[in-house]
Amino acid sequence: MTQIFFAYFALVSIVTGILTVSLRNPVQCGIALLALLGHVAGLFVLLHAEFVAAVQVIIYAGAILILYLFVLMLLNLKAEERYFHRRYAWYVVGVGALTVELLMVLLATRFEGAKGPATVEAVEEIGNSMAIGIVMFSDYLLPFEIIGVFLLAAVVGAIVLAKPPAVTDAGAEER
Amino acid sequence: MIPVSAYVIVSAILFVTGLIGVLVRRNFIIVMMSVEIMLNAANVNLVAMAQHLDSLAGQILTLFVIAIAAGEAAVGLAIIIVVFRGKLATNVDQINLLKW
Numbered sequence: 001m002t003q004i005f006f007a008y009f010a011l012v013s014i015v016t017g018i019l020t021v022s023l024r025n026p027v028q029c030g031i032a033l034l035a036l037l038g039h040v041a042g043l044f045v046l047l048h049a050e051f052v053a054a055v056q057v058i059i060y061a062g063a064i065l066i067l068y069l070f071v072l073m074l075l076n077l078k079a080e081e082r083y084f085h086r087r088y089a090w091y092v093v094g095v096g097a098l099t100v101e102l103l104m105v106l107l108a109t110r111f112e113g114a115k116g117p118a119t120v121e122a123v124e125e126i127g128n129s130m131a132i133g134i135v136m137f138s139d140y141l142l143p144f145e146i147i148g149v150f151l152l153a154a155v156v157g158a159i160v161l162a163k164p165p166a167v168t169d170a171g172a173e174e175r
Numbered sequence: 176m177i178p179v180s181a182y183v184i185v186s187a188i189l190f191v192t193g194l195i196g197v198l199v200r201r202n203f204i205i206v207m208m209s210v211e212i213m214l215n216a217a218n219v220n221l222v223a224m225a226q227h228l229d230s231l232a233g234q235i236l237t238l239f240v241i242a243i244a245a246g247e248a249a250v251g252l253a254i255i256i257v258v259f260r261g262k263l264a265t266n267v268d269q270i271n272l273l274k275w
Contacts, residue, residue, distance in 0.1 A: 006177045010185045017189050017212050021196030026205060033208050040215050043185070046177070047226045052234050056218075059241055064211070064248045071252045072204055075259050084199050085268065091198040099191045106187055111179050116230030123231070135231045136238070147242045154246030161253035 006046055013039040026077050030069045037061045048120050051129045182223035190216035201266040203255050207248065214244050 016039065019032040037060045044053035085091070123131045136144055189212055196209025218237045225233025259265055262272075 002177060006181065010181070014185065014188050014192070017192040020212060021192060021200060021205070021209055026202055029205055029208060033211065036212065037215065040219060043182070043219055044222055047182070047222045049222045049226065049234050049237075052218075052222060052237050055238060055241060059245060060211075060215075064245055067248055067252060068204060068208060071256065074256070075204075075265060077202065077204070077265060085201060088199040092195055095191055095195050095198065099187070102187050102191070103184065106180065106183055109180070111183070111224075111227060113228050116228055116232075118231045119229045120226070132231055132234055132238075136235050140232075140235050143239060147239055151242060151246055154249050158249040158253040161250070162256050 002046060005042070009039045009042040009046065013043065026072050027069065030065065030072060033068070034061055034065050037065065048123065049128065051132050179223050179227040182219060186216045186219040186223070189213075189219065201268055203258075203265045203267050203270070204252075206267060207251050207255075210247070211244060214240055 013036050016032045016036040020029050020036060023029045023032060037056060041053040041056040041061070044050075044056060118131060118135075126134075193209045193212030193216060196212065197206050200206055200209065218240055221233040221237045221240070223233075225231060225237075255265060258270055262270070264270060
């Protein structure tokens with residue numbers, strides 16, 4: 001059963017990823033990206049990361065992607081004749097060669113390492129959200145605070161950048 | 176039980192797809208969407224390794240990556256709005272103001 005779900009989520013996320021980079025109409029690209037994010041959230045659920053899956057759906061699909069679609073429709077972009085770069089075939093060939101190399105390295109790798117304390121059973125006992133919360137607010141408290149400052153800076157930067165330019169006549173007072 | 180290498184390979188394919196998108200597409204917003212695909216590939220990798228190694232650090236790093244992606248989207252889209260207002264261009268090969 002798990003194998004079937006994994007095959008479905010993996011296949012659909014790869015196909016929608018390819019659609020996102022190859023579709024002509026930008027809005028359709030956004031919809032394909034939405035499907036990709038949903039199926040990646042499904043992969044997270046299969047990996048026993050329920051909280052991350054919920055955050056993925058709420059923040060990625062619910063907030064970030066809506067921002068993208070909002071800007072796409074604000075700018076009213078049309079599908080274009082020439083939507084690829086001029087020499088895109090060379091890029092695809094180069095990255096394709098890189099992919100083959102990468103897959104061979106990955107297939108030859110044995111993923112081993114020191115196991116941590118958070119086994120699936122130990123996490124299920126107190127719940128995934130609570131386990132993440134305990135670790136995040138103890139071991140990862142400083143990165144958490146830094147992320148807060150970072151988000152504030154991003155919000156202020158976005159507002160300042162997207163503000164309409166101030167009118168600067170010779171007599172008018174500069175705002 | 177799915178082996179961790181299956182997740183890593185899915186993540187590698189997604190990452191390469193996003194990389195091709197960044198290199199090939201001309202529309203700036205699609206380029207940023209491709210960056211989001213690459214970030215998602217990294218997230219899959221992190222969560223798969225977290226589950227494989229019985230550690231929660233990967234899941235927490237994933238949450239941080241999602242926060243970074245939100246900030247990147249906000250600032251990047253603000254920049255493209257400013258560029259579009261001045262020049263009416265959203266293609267990356269037409270935005271060459273800083274090109275030497």
